[in-house]
């Protein structure tokens with residue numbers, strides 16, 4: 024029987040020729056990822072079992088100090104301290120220090136993950152690496168602890184749903200809009216414990232950075248992971264960047280899927296998710312004119328250089344509306360430096376935006392950009408759950424960076440075409 028991409032990757036890491044959905048497998052891991060929010064819990068678990076000196080493959084472990092960075096209080100500072108103290112025991116563990124950025128931006132950017140890899144991370148957006156053809160999934164801190172000690176994990180082989188895209192995207196329709204549209208159709212539980220396999224010729228128009236955004240939000244539909252089929256865009260991205268050998272993995276023509284959908288994207292406009300779920304998504308035109316108190320541009324969803332370019336193209340030569348605050352946070356130090364070289368940071372500062380250090384920033388209220396009761400924020404992040412960015416009565420809307428920048432300029436949700444100097448995407 025034919026195999027999906029996910030099944031082939033799991034089989035290869037279980038030392039088998041094939042696996043079937045529902046089967047339990049023990050798998051060897053290529054990378055184990057953690058951050059300053061999740062690693063302390065894993066470390067405490069390892070300590071409880073007296074295994075602090077028994078970490079199996081420290082060179083496979085990558086820890087980012089991104090969520091609480093810089094720390095906002097004693098509790099978050101202690102999380103960072105504990106993560107660092109653990110890493111100090113193992114020089115082979117890679118630590119991305121405070122200010123270096125978010126793991127899901129850094130790891131692909133530095134070529135640390137490639138096609139065919141199997142990755143777990145104690146962070147739900149570990150699925151981001153599916154964009155380069157890896158099977159990558161978020162786990163709890165306890166699973167991370169066990170994997171750190173054994174180098175392995177176990178998993179029930181998930182079913183796969185396939186999404187085939189056709190048509191040509193319109194200006195300002197990005198990977199973010201595609202995935203928001205998908206979640207709008209499927210609901211937040213539409214692919215629970217299943218893999219999203221993305222394919223189709225329309226995807227050739229989506230850059231790797233857009234694909235990282237698409238894969239990043241698989242979890243927002245309940246997905247175990249989201250994998251983009253390997254093609255020339257993947258090849259161009261990985262060639263010359265990958266730090267380890269990678270294994271392009273393709274679905275068989277007779278692979279079995281739980282469902283196959285075909286979506287024509289030609290007529291779709293930018294999407295906005297209204298509070299308090301990513302599935303509460305509508306066309307931008309139906310929420311235009313709604314006033315905001317904050318615009319946030321950043322995160323592992325849309326904090327990459329192309330996102331900052333898209334925002335800067337709209338904010339260039341303009342001022343942000345004085346009724347709101349606009350916060351821009353590059354997803355990594357490399358993104359920050361590139362944005363500086365291209366003059367983007369100057370554009371944001373001249374416009375009156377606040378530029379923060381590479382980190383998760385305001386995304387989940389871990390260090391800054393906290394919302395007051397009743398505040399409304401348009402954010403380029405991936406979740407708009409109740410209370411995520413601050414007060415439980417605050418409202419978070421999700422969009423792509425062009426919509427966010429247009430909104431920053433006018434103070435109200437705005438279609439970027441209305442204020443654009445020229446289309447950028």
Ligand SMILES: CC(C)[C@H](C(=O)O)[C@@H](O)C(=O)O
Pocket residue numbers: 060061090145146147148161387
């Ligand atoms: C705190 C962390 C473990 C969490 C996650 O698992 O995703 C965070 O990154 C988020 O986006 O909510």
Ligand code: SF4
Pocket residue numbers: 090125127146148322323324382383386387404405
């Ligand atoms: S940027 Fe947001 S979604 Fe991404 S890892 Fe950080 S907190 Fe989670």
